[in-house]
Amino acid sequence: MPDIQIPEPNEHTFFIGHERFENEFRGYWEKKQVPHALLLAGPKGIGKATFAYRVARFILENATQNENNATLTLELGDPEYFEGLKVASESNTILQVANKTHPGLMILERSENAQTRKMRNEIVLDDLKGLSDFLHLTAGNDSWRVVIIDSVDEMNIHSSNAILKLLEEPPKQVLFILISNNSGRVLSTIRSRCRQLTFSQLEYESIAKIIGLIVPDVDGQTLDSACRLSEGSVRAALDIVSGGTVGTLEDIVILFDTDLPIDRCKAEEIFEKWVQSRTKNEVNLIENKLEAVIAWLARGVRQFARDPNTVEEVVKGEKDVVISLIGRRGLDDFCERLKAAGAVIERTKQLHLDTKQTFFSVMHTLAGE
Known part of the structure; x- marks a missing residue:
């Protein structure tokens, strides 16, 4: 896109x-x-x-x-x-x-x-x-x-x-x-x-209509993924459409689709791939991608908490990753890990810390390592 x-x-x-x-x-x-x-x-x-x-x-x-x-x-x-x-x-x-x-x-x-x-x-x-x-x-x-x-x-x-x-x-x-x-x-x-x-979160139909007005040539699959992942936020949906969020989530599925510890070489490849995707005027690229990952996993946690069998997949392998991450130390512990990872991202944005270190810190925190 x-x-x-x-x-x-x-x-x-x-x-x-x-x-x-x-x-x-x-x-x-x-x-x-x-x-x-x-x-x-x-x-x-x-x-x-x-x-x-x-x-x-x-x-x-x-x-x-x-x-x-x-x-x-x-x-x-x-x-x-x-x-x-x-x-x-x-x-x-x-x-x-x-x-x-x-x-x-x-x-x-x-x-x-x-x-x-x-x-x-x-x-x-x-x-x-x-x-x-x-x-x-x-x-x-x-x-x-x-x-x-x-x-x-x-x-x-x-x-x-x-x-x-x-x-x-x-x-x-x-x-x-x-x-x-x-x-x-x-x-x-x-x-x-x-x-x-x-104000409450917008409905799927409202977000789809807004995206259609702003990005009239968006393809149906991207639009559907953006509406489902956005959690009722137009801004989030637009970021998903413009920022390749689905590809970002597929990267995370690949990274976490292995036993601990996280594969360092694979993580390095993903980080470099993200850096190379930066557009000329884009700022906070890594932080924004990491926040999208946190929001995506939090969505999976909410669905798991209601019924482990109803985790809805936006990307292939999503359900297995969510269940695996929760299963390592339990639901409550994973919720705390999500909050801790979010705090790392926020601190990086406020203090302008090294994004590569932040990337690996967030990945290890989510994995419970």
Whole structure:
């Protein structure tokens, strides 16, 4: 599969799944009861950011209104997919939001550390520079402003407290949209001041339709594997389609389809194969592949826990590998090994550790060696 240009959430002009939240927000708008803050909670990659930008486009497109009647510019009724908050296709707002240049939109996210030239691991106070001026701009003609925080989980205590103060006394005509991949990490005082919308995993059919729109020439087998392996995440499904995940999993089946210890030469070959598959602009290749392996095995564990006979195979030999890895020390122990392997990957991404060492550490951890 050639390189796929995966659109960012601010670039999407369609929205599939979670239609009830579009209906809910449309109701707030029409009743002039828009909350001052939304907390979009749920697993990563299931459409929260896409929804956030969709709401932002809708508000900013319809921000100028007279006192009693909003001027809506929606296009409704498309039979192919739900368009509850879609603005007119010719609107300049679409381009401005896609480029993150709309004067009524501010996005708070992690930034690059000027000294180390590396992305910070958290949103710091410096990332909030300009927010105060943005919020206190004169809002003529009932204009709205939107602040998107992606993600609120990544704010440190200082930036969290700064946002909390704003939520305690919210400015007029401002909507905060907080995106959370792990709402347990959000300050309870922030959660209590937001209208929380909890997003669930998307259904197979919704993911297939989205992939079909973005990658219309995807083959049926790859599409089916992506939908089944994605665990309800569009982002994961797109990564599978574009990143050769099925081939990665076949490599792991070959590696673990032997008695302990792991064959070092075979593992070396797999690692080098993965490295050689790197595209020009791809970052965190090894870490991403390892995370796909962890997610795949975790899926097998969940199926095994329900019924060992119902482990569904996406790649040939998958069931035998899952049963073998669990059988070495039991189900509980393998769950702990999965968590430990995930922690190794996360530490590598945060500290920029050697990926080859990480690869072998994860393989040995999963094998229980």
